[in-house]
Amino acid sequence: MTIELHTWNTPNGRKISVALEEMGLPYTVVPVDISNKKQFEPSFLEFSPNNRIPAIKDPNGPDGKPITVFESGAILYYLAEKTGRFMPRDLRARVPVMEWLMWQMGGFGPMPGQVHHFLMQPEGPARDYGFTRYHTETKRLYGVLDRRLTGRDFVATAGEPSIADFAILGWAWRHERHQVPFDDLPNVAAWYARMMARPATARGFEVALS
Structure with a gap:
């Protein structure tokens, strides 16, 4: 089973x-x-x-x-x-994984999700306000991620990714849809390429879900 x-x-x-x-x-x-x-x-x-x-x-x-x-x-x-x-066994090593997992769940998901929502609305003041508000915050979060990845291969661990990388990658996968190019995010760009080059990760994005 x-x-x-x-x-x-x-x-x-x-x-x-x-x-x-x-x-x-x-x-x-x-x-x-x-x-x-x-x-x-x-x-x-x-x-x-x-x-x-x-x-x-x-x-x-x-x-x-x-x-x-x-x-x-x-x-x-x-x-x-x-x-x-x-997920590290050691509590001290585990804490960063939980921090970045919660960071994704609380912000780097809800914010770009709102960008997606407002982009689908009819043009007008309400759409413009909502898009600007959430797009600005989404770009800020990408900046946080880029700084975190300075000199790092993965977000919260060394040597191999953690569940935090998987969580964040799910949303970074849609970066074009929420209009955040990687041009000014070199560390995010390198991390994204590194993750997507993993055969198992690639398979996860290829699974037929619809």
């Missing part, structure tokens, strides 16, 4: 397909077509009560019994604990 990944072709969904590929865990994809509001179906809400993708069903939970997990950050943490990979 394999993990069921209930997901769609979004940044949050790609975080988990990348992690599963990197961790070498067998899984099957269960598409949840959010464009047709499938995330509101009662069968999905039973284990993802916030009506958001992704969510997973693991038939082999920590006690050998099935477990479900929703929220992409929680899923990444669970998978890291399950496999003992991409």
